[in-house]
Amino acid sequence: MVLGPAMRLRIVVIVGFIAVWQALGASGLVYPGVAPSWLAILAALAKLLISPEFWIGFSVTAFEILAALSIGAAAGIIIGIALGMGGYVGRGLERYAHYLASTPKIVFLPLIFILCGIGPTSKIALGAFACSFPLILGVASAMRQIPTVYLSVARSFDLSRWQQARMLYLPALFRPIITGLRIALGIAFSACLVAEMKFSNVGLGSLIVGSYEHSRFAEVYAVLVVIVGFAITASAMLARLDRQLRLGSAKIRDFL
Amino acid sequence: MGRESSIIAGGEDVFSRRGVWILDPRWLSHLSAAGIVLALALALEVAVRSGLLPAPSAVLVSILMLLDEEQLLRRFAMTAGEVLAGAGSGMIIGVVLGWLLHRGRLIRLVFMGWVIGLAAAPLILLYPLFLVFFGRGLATIVAMSAVAAVTPIILKTCEGLDAARQVLIDVGRSFDLSPARLFWRIRVPSAMPSILSGIRLGLAYALVGVIGVEYLTNFGGLGELIADLADRYEMAAMYCSILFVMLVSASFLAAIERLERWLTRG
Numbered sequence: 001m002v003l004g005p006a007m008r009l010r011i012v013v014i015v016g017f018i019a020v021w022q023a024l025g026a027s028g029l030v031y032p033g034v035a036p037s038w039l040a041i042l043a044a045l046a047k048l049l050i051s052p053e054f055w056i057g058f059s060v061t062a063f064e065i066l067a068a069l070s071i072g073a074a075a076g077i078i079i080g081i082a083l084g085m086g087g088y089v090g091r092g093l094e095r096y097a098h099y100l101a102s103t104p105k106i107v108f109l110p111l112i113f114i115l116c117g118i119g120p121t122s123k124i125a126l127g128a129f130a131c132s133f134p135l136i137l138g139v140a141s142a143m144r145q146i147p148t149v150y151l152s153v154a155r156s157f158d159l160s161r162w163q164q165a166r167m168l169y170l171p172a173l174f175r176p177i178i179t180g181l182r183i184a185l186g187i188a189f190s191a192c193l194v195a196e197m198k199f200s201n202v203g204l205g206s207l208i209v210g211s212y213e214h215s216r217f218a219e220v221y222a223v224l225v226v227i228v229g230f231a232i233t234a235s236a237m238l239a240r241l242d243r244q245l246r247l248g249s250a251k252i253r254d255f256l
Numbered sequence: 257m258g259r260e261s262s263i264i265a266g267g268e269d270v271f272s273r274r275g276v277w278i279l280d281p282r283w284l285s286h287l288s289a290a291g292i293v294l295a296l297a298l299a300l301e302v303a304v305r306s307g308l309l310p311a312p313s314a315v316l317v318s319i320l321m322l323l324d325e326e327q328l329l330r331r332f333a334m335t336a337g338e339v340l341a342g343a344g345s346g347m348i349i350g351v352v353l354g355w356l357l358h359r360g361r362l363i364r365l366v367f368m369g370w371v372i373g374l375a376a377a378p379l380i381l382l383y384p385l386f387l388v389f390f391g392r393g394l395a396t397i398v399a400m401s402a403v404a405a406v407t408p409i410i411l412k413t414c415e416g417l418d419a420a421r422q423v424l425i426d427v428g429r430s431f432d433l434s435p436a437r438l439f440w441r442i443r444v445p446s447a448m449p450s451i452l453s454g455i456r457l458g459l460a461y462a463l464v465g466v467i468g469v470e471y472l473t474n475f476g477g478l479g480e481l482i483a484d485l486a487d488r489y490e491m492a493a494m495y496c497s498i499l500f501v502m503l504v505s506a507s508f509l510a511a512i513e514r515l516e517r518w519l520t521r522g
Contacts (some may be wrong), residue, residue: 110486124308
């Protein structure tokens with residue numbers, strides 16, 4: 001098998017990185033144990049993957065993320081539609097949503113801990129709140145971009161509300177919703193894990209903090225490898241779905 | 257409802273029409289939204305008088321305490337400095353790396369996927385590692401915010417440099433420009449809007465990163481203040497500092513959006 005130049009360079013970079021990492025750990029330049037050898041990290045990873053605590057934490061965190069995403073997405077779509085249809089008031093409120101979207105949602109965490117306690121509910125609440133914004137803004141702006149002509153045609157054909165929703169709004173909102181979901185997944189992911197790292201006794205976030213506090217750095221790296229790998233895979237899958245749906249809807253349009 | 261939205265979707269002509277200013281649709285939009293928020297605050301005030309939450313008025317008044325005892329302005333300056341330092345270094349690194357990705361075919365082939373993957377990864381979770389390497393101090397916060405800021409800047413720089421219109425490049429060639437002049441006179445100016453929007457995203461991400469890490473590590477400026485007040489259960493002051501952070505980040509975003517528009521105009 002012949003490797004292309006890109007693959008060869010990739011391998012060189014990875015091997016070089018591991019070598020530098022090993023050297024850093026062995027050199028004594030950093031606090032001992034901070035850069036454990038990659039063998040130690042692999043061992044910790046293997047131990048992690050067979051430990052029941054990891055799988056419990058993993059399922060709790062996965063549940064939190066999925067719940068946050070479903071609640072946040074549903075609320076975001078509904079609010080987005082309301083803002084998009086809400087005339088002047090909607091326009092004014094959308095401005096607030098735009099600026100609120102850029103504030104660090106983590107500052108609401110103390111408030112959420114007071115309202116929801118420190119269990120998984122608080123993580124879901126923060127995740128849902130944070131991940132609703134891309135959907136609110138995306139859906140509201142897509143609602144406004146529906147050409148007025150379509151609305152007039154719908155009115156002159158006397159379409160019922162349901163027919164308008166099915167034939168006018170749904171096709172117009174489909175793509176922004178898929179794109180919004182992709183962004184929202186990433187946000188729900190970090191929000192839930194960050195909330196776990198601040199305050200919890202179950203879930204992947206608390207595993208990281210626990211290992212860190214006991215200075216078991218190989219374990220910290222192992223959990224991070226799992227989380228970052230999981231996040232990148234999930235986002236890549238949604239990106240592929242997004243692309244396929246775009247292609248699909250382009251084909252349908254051409255066909256029509 | 258439906259008719260209203262169709263008037264709005266009908267275009268800007270409705271908005272540019274002159275009239276009594278109070279009836280100008282733009283003002284109506286501002287006023288009605290502000291009215292809703294005020295009504296909510298009023299409802300909150302009533303809910304609070306019955307004893308559930310600190311009163312909004314008490315929250316507002318506690319700004320005096322924050323300014324006096326908690327050195328709100330010094331903390332604000334600290335957070336702002338961290339954001340600027342982080343986003344500034346992220347900007348330098350990001351523009352250089354974006355240029356490298358634009359320039360080297362092989363480099364792009366190897367690293368583009370990795371950069372996109374990193375941009376999608378929840379990098380704030382790496383903060384324990386940064387604590388381990390940089391210690392619990394300013395260096396950790398600045399490094400985290402640089403990492404948060406760098407990926408959009410890399411991607412937007414590369415995208416902008418790639419997207420120079422072929423016609424413009426051809427014009428440059430026909431004037432016999434040297435490659436360096438072609439780059440500085442044509443590619444860079446045409447990439448500027450994209451690079452600036454990358455920097456805008458980077459600044460916004462840096463702010464979120466800085467406040468997040470400050471809150472999580474109980475160190476630094478405004479983020480630490482919120483964590484502190486929550487630990488001490490000083491509710492009115494905590495709400496006030498949350499509002500302050502919201503106000504700061506909204507004005508920050510508005511300022512960089514305006515700056516970006518001003519820089520890309522003309």
